[in-house]
Amino acid sequence: MDTAFPLRFYSSASDASQTAAPSRRNRLESAGLWLRRHRRHIALMQWGVVVFYGALVVLPALLPLPSGDARLWNNLRLFAQFVFWGLWWPGVMLATIGLGRVWCGLFCPEGFLSELASRHGRGKTAPVWLKWHYWPFIAFVTTTIYGQLISVYQYAEAALLILGGSTLVAVLVGFLYGHDKRVWCRYLCPASGVFAVLAKIAPLHYKVDRAAWDNAGAEQPFNCPPLVDVRRMSSASDCHACARCAGQRDAVRLASRSPFVEILRLDIPARATDAYTLIFGVMGIATAAFQWTISPWFLNMKMTLATWLVEHEHYTLLDADAPPWWLLTHYPQVNDAFSWLDGALVLTYLLGGGVLLGALLLIAPHLAARLMRHPRLDWKRFALTLTPMGAASVILGLTMTTATQLRGEHLLLNGLPYLRVTLLGAGGIASLWLAFALIRQAGNVNRLRRIGAWCAMILPVALMTGLWGLAFFVW
Numbered sequence: 001m002d003t004a005f006p007l008r009f010y011s012s013a014s015d016a017s018q019t020a021a022p023s024r025r026n027r028l029e030s031a032g033l034w035l036r037r038h039r040r041h042i043a044l045m046q047w048g049v050v051v052f053y054g055a056l057v058v059l060p061a062l063l064p065l066p067s068g069d070a071r072l073w074n075n076l077r078l079f080a081q082f083v084f085w086g087l088w089w090p091g092v093m094l095a096t097i098g099l100g101r102v103w104c105g106l107f108c109p110e111g112f113l114s115e116l117a118s119r120h121g122r123g124k125t126a127p128v129w130l131k132w133h134y135w136p137f138i139a140f141v142t143t144t145i146y147g148q149l150i151s152v153y154q155y156a157e158a159a160l161l162i163l164g165g166s167t168l169v170a171v172l173v174g175f176l177y178g179h180d181k182r183v184w185c186r187y188l189c190p191a192s193g194v195f196a197v198l199a200k201i202a203p204l205h206y207k208v209d210r211a212a213w214d215n216a217g218a219e220q221p222f223n224c225p226p227l228v229d230v231r232r233m234s235s236a237s238d239c240h241a242c243a244r245c246a247g248q249r250d251a252v253r254l255a256s257r258s259p260f261v262e263i264l265r266l267d268i269p270a271r272a273t274d275a276y277t278l279i280f281g282v283m284g285i286a287t288a289a290f291q292w293t294i295s296p297w298f299l300n301m302k303m304t305l306a307t308w309l310v311e312h313e314h315y316t317l318l319d320a321d322a323p324p325w326w327l328l329t330h331y332p333q334v335n336d337a338f339s340w341l342d343g344a345l346v347l348t349y350l351l352g353g354g355v356l357l358g359a360l361l362l363i364a365p366h367l368a369a370r371l372m373r374h375p376r377l378d379w380k381r382f383a384l385t386l387t388p389m390g391a392a393s394v395i396l397g398l399t400m401t402t403a404t405q406l407r408g409e410h411l412l413l414n415g416l417p418y419l420r421v422t423l424l425g426a427g428g429i430a431s432l433w434l435a436f437a438l439i440r441q442a443g444n445v446n447r448l449r450r451i452g453a454w455c456a457m458i459l460p461v462a463l464m465t466g467l468w469g470l471a472f473f474v475w
């Protein structure tokens with residue numbers, strides 16, 4: 001079988017910005033160069049973010065729980081809760097989808113502090129075990145589940161434990177490893193894997209002209225903190241969009257691109273880590289984490305087991321006084337305390353339900369790849385066509401918290417169902433279009449097989465649409 005696809009639509013040459021002469025810089029390219037020239041201003045801004053972030057993580061945890069009539073504009077705990085989970089977290093995801101990993105490169109206080117610690121630390125070489133590609137995925141799953149067990153979206157103590165703890169480890173890793181680098185961000189950060197997936201569909205990226213790089217004269221010193229091999233960089237996944245390489249060797253520039261090009265260009269590797277993070281992390285376990293509180297399946301499971309335990313006089317698992325707050329949610333003063341049974345069920349629902357959902361979602365990419373029978377159209381490439389659907393899903397899930405908080409302030413959100421349907425529809429259509437465009441490139445594969453492969457890819461989109469439809473309009 002001929003493996004040479006006619007990459008007429010998605011070759012690197014299709015990006016119009018590539019042909020621009022260095023002397024005719026467009027605004028984006030100039031913006032990248034401006035950012036590189038203004039490192040000191042960016043550092044100052046990052047210090048500002050550190051102070052703001054530190055205050056919002058630490059101070060609310062020192063205050064008492066809000067009273068019933070407290071509002072987010074007169075209570076620091078509620079205000080911090082809204083800023084972190086209602087605005088910041090969805091905003092960071094949206095920024096990554098729209099602009100690439102600018103949060104990581106220009107704003108993130110954790111990455112900034114880790115790099116600072118690395119500048120003045122031990123400077124050791126990161127050990128091989130620390131560079132295992134799946135640490136960010138494991139860390140994401142662990143923090144997502146742990147966050148739900150201790151109700152990180154609701155309580156400042158839990159936010160301090162998870163966010164503050166993560167920052168301390170980031171600083172420690174920075175102090176130990178690398179010099180002026182972000183070893184933590186590259187190899188360990190729990191959000192890094194998710195950002196790497198979402199950045200694939202960002203319409204902005206730092207574009208490298210390999211020929212210009214190779215033909216450039218003397219080397220100019222520059223530092224890429226997340227240790228990207230800039231010369232060979234073809235994906236926006238690992239780039240933190242910090243602009244420190246903008247203009248390097250007259251070969252790197254901030255440029256626009258089609259948000260689909262990175263998934264459709266077959267010369268850009270489709271990594272298994274990204275595919276698993278998308279399928280099991282972003283779409284599997286994260287969806288279960290967003291939905292368990294409103295799921296009648298969870299409630300039925302809990303009622304059935306609790307009834308059985310009472311009938312058989314096993315009360316230990318129903319004890320909500322024993323678990324400490326850092327293990328399971330424990331705020332009896334506001335009637336919010338998890339029993340051991342609650343904890344076990346949340347763990348089971350998130351891990352079991354998330355893995356089951358991921359496994360179901362994964363069937364279609366494998367099926368499509370088998371039908372296409374082409375070495376360059378493997379299951380990972382098909383799995384990545386679900387990135388827009390995954391992006392829509394994570395935004396829908398995160399903004400559930402925003403909507404709950406705004407409703408608590410008696411704000412009417414009449415347009416919300418339309419927004420949700422639009423976002424879900426856009427994600428689904430974009431994913432199906434990506435699958436179609438991918439299959440279309442293999443013009444030499446039997447027509448029936450191509451139709452079968454595309455039909456297979458409808459299944460995961462329909463499954464996610466159905467789950468969110470249940471959550472928003474049925475449950």
Ligand code: SF4
Nearest residue numbers: 224239240242243245
């Ligand atoms: S490749 Fe490295 S230096 Fe260049 S923008 Fe990305 S993170 Fe910054």
